Amino acid sequence: MKELIKGNEALAEAAIIAGCRHYFGYPITPQNEITAYMAKRMPEVGGVFVQAESEVASINMVFGAAAAGVRVMTTTSSPGFSLMQEGVSYLAAAHLPCVLANIMRGGPGLGNIAGSQGDYFQAVKGGGHGDYRLIVLTPAYVQEMIDFTILAFDLADKYLIPVLILTDGIVGQMVEPAEFPKDYKPNFYDKSWALTGAKGRPKNVVRTLWLDDYGVENNNIKLQQKYARIKAEFVMYEEFMTEDAEVILVAYGTPARICKAITKKLRNEGYKVGTFRLQSAFPFPEYRLMELALEKHVKGFLVVEMSAGQMVEDVRLSVRDYKPVNFYGRMGGVLPEERKIIEYTLDMLKGKVEVN
Amino acid sequence: MATVDIKKFQVNLNPTWCPGCGDYGLLRGLQTALAKLDLDPSEIVIVSGIGCSSNLPHFIKAYGYHSLHGRALPTAQGVKMVNPRLTVIAAGGDGDGYGIGVGHLVHACRRNIDITYIVMDNQIYGLTTGQTSPTSDVGSKTKTSPDGNYEYPLNPILLAISSGATFVARTFSGEPEHMADIIVKAIQHKGFALIDDISPCVTYNKKNTYQWFKERVYKLEDIGHDPYDINQAIQRATEWEDKIPIGIFYINPDKPSYDQLDPVIREGGMFAKPEITEDEKKEILNQFL
Ligand SMILES: Cc1ncc(C[n+]2csc(CCOP(=O)(O)OP(=O)(O)O)c2C)c(N)n1
Ligand code: SF4
Numbered sequence: 001m002k003e004l005i006k007g008n009e010a011l012a013e014a015a016i017i018a019g020c021r022h023y024f025g026y027p028i029t030p031q032n033e034i035t036a037y038m039a040k041r042m043p044e045v046g047g048v049f050v051q052a053e054s055e056v057a058s059i060n061m062v063f064g065a066a067a068a069g070v071r072v073m074t075t076t077s078s079p080g081f082s083l084m085q086e087g088v089s090y091l092a093a094a095h096l097p098c099v100l101a102n103i104m105r106g107g108p109g110l111g112n113i114a115g116s117q118g119d120y121f122q123a124v125k126g127g128g129h130g131d132y133r134l135i136v137l138t139p140a141y142v143q144e145m146i147d148f149t150i151l152a153f154d155l156a157d158k159y160l161i162p163v164l165i166l167t168d169g170i171v172g173q174m175v176e177p178a179e180f181p182k183d184y185k186p187n188f189y190d191k192s193w194a195l196t197g198a199k200g201r202p203k204n205v206v207r208t209l210w211l212d213d214y215g216v217e218n219n220n221i222k223l224q225q226k227y228a229r230i231k232a233e234f235v236m237y238e239e240f241m242t243e244d245a246e247v248i249l250v251a252y253g254t255p256a257r258i259c260k261a262i263t264k265k266l267r268n269e270g271y272k273v274g275t276f277r278l279q280s281a282f283p284f285p286e287y288r289l290m291e292l293a294l295e296k297h298v299k300g301f302l303v304v305e306m307s308a309g310q311m312v313e314d315v316r317l318s319v320r321d322y323k324p325v326n327f328y329g330r331m332g333g334v335l336p337e338e339r340k341i342i343e344y345t346l347d348m349l350k351g352k353v354e355v356n
Numbered sequence: 357m358a359t360v361d362i363k364k365f366q367v368n369l370n371p372t373w374c375p376g377c378g379d380y381g382l383l384r385g386l387q388t389a390l391a392k393l394d395l396d397p398s399e400i401v402i403v404s405g406i407g408c409s410s411n412l413p414h415f416i417k418a419y420g421y422h423s424l425h426g427r428a429l430p431t432a433q434g435v436k437m438v439n440p441r442l443t444v445i446a447a448g449g450d451g452d453g454y455g456i457g458v459g460h461l462v463h464a465c466r467r468n469i470d471i472t473y474i475v476m477d478n479q480i481y482g483l484t485t486g487q488t489s490p491t492s493d494v495g496s497k498t499k500t501s502p503d504g505n506y507e508y509p510l511n512p513i514l515l516a517i518s519s520g521a522t523f524v525a526r527t528f529s530g531e532p533e534h535m536a537d538i539i540v541k542a543i544q545h546k547g548f549a550l551i552d553d554i555s556p557c558v559t560y561n562k563k564n565t566y567q568w569f570k571e572r573v574y575k576l577e578d579i580g581h582d583p584y585d586i587n588q589a590i591q592r593a594t595e596w597e598d599k600i601p602i603g604i605f606y607i608n609p610d611k612p613s614y615d616q617l618d619p620v621i622r623e624g625g626m627f628a629k630p631e632i633t634e635d636e637k638k639e640i641l642n643q644f645l
Contacts, residue, residue: 026456027481027484027500029483029484032484032485032487032499035500036499036500036502039499039500039502043503051488051500051501053455053456053458053490054426054456055456079424110406110422110424
């Protein structure tokens, strides 16, 4: 049965449903509800909640708990995620599974506490040092906060990789009907690599350092093979009225909801518009976007973000020069205007190659 | 006490703090101290971290830098090292300075750099709406300890003394005059000064209220405390809960400050203007002839 749930609390409860019993966090708006929820809920389910002394501490507690073989999560918002980057790089290098969430707010710097999408590059292109990737899921609905969080724990254990839930503060703060799965049983993976005490077996060592000449390169090769496998096996997106669309709006998170509403509105007026909504940002749905670009009916894409234009670069890399890719965004926690999106869409429908 | 004119340090911006917040008391005490020292706003830089208390630089007339959460001290040290003639004051909350930024506090104390650091200690995270802080009492109920806090608080006074700070005091926002006198001494002190200011959060801390403190605070100077005796200082620093001392715990006048030791900063730093002789003046002006 559906109930009214806040995005952040939905994410927190979903982690518990997924079998997470260790949560380390540090307060920061607009994700404080997760920390508060875990403080109350973890003891009820026999789990551990610690308010760390900083995000540096949270991410390294996650490192330790992941190495010890449990399902573990930390959550934060933009400035806090910046502070975590060193740990994220180490977690990736050590092939450790964990779930992270960045409920993005306006930046750079302290910025503000309004929802934003300025951290896409940080999430998808690195953020920390070295050649690594995270699986990045991008929920836009409270229901997806639940579903994607549960999925995130599974993907993390399956591929031994940190999985990041990347969404904006609006989705985190939104209250809407959603449903927790009933009778969900987490699929706990074999973790014989974990640090569980070496009695009766050879010791396990979790590390990101190799002293011989090719150790680090070999680890990099392993990482790249893993990323290739993930790209081959997994990607998520939603297509809304794209079958015959002439202009496709591309977005994720809150702007995607705006784009879908506009799509409906313009369809009612007879315009052939569709929305392509990213549900995973890594892997990026490049293949499907290229397929769409090659369709005769598609005139071009309009990417809408709450940023200066970050995800748009991946759309351009995907469709190359086959079709025009335009961009419209607002920064610093300001919502893209419906009026503008409609204006640019209509321009593109009329055949204009460059809008905005 | 002679009244001093604090207008020089006032701005036309009303603080965004909740009515009754302890930070108003600190603002008043700091303005009074700066006026007593007869400083000019152009000689003062106030560097803060992030938190309700860290909004301070906006509400006082002086140079200000609103920095990063937990990083007021490194930023303030950066300022001081460039221009040691400035009076540099770092400020922020207990979460900022004793939580995320506590590593920097230890090293600033150890370095004994000539900065005054004021922590508006409300034993809670105010700006993020009421979570446990590193100074929250055991048993305190907050958003992140709904069943009562079971972590032990750190003792900022003991921490600062043991880390090498050479001036360590506690003030109370309910006593701004007493506070002003202590801030004057802290700024005059050559070396690192920590002032732990009891600054109640009237919105989120329901335990450590003005009333709670009024029933407990006493002044160290009233009981003949000798701040030059480290043993007495340590002993007084352990008092809390029943009786809470305010005043100067500890002064070490003998340890030179970082800015007296560093060969460049000692001479006034990179921006120190050398005295120009009459001959040099002529030489410079001659270039224009
Ligand atoms: C890196 C980072 N993490 C978290 C935050 C969120 N945050 C802002 S202020 C604050 C703590 C506020 O408490 P305190 O320092 O005690 O100051 P008060 O508001 O009580 O005056 C936190 C956690 C942030 N701004 N930056
Ligand atoms: S929340 Fe607390 S600390 Fe912040 S302004 Fe209000 S009373 Fe002061």
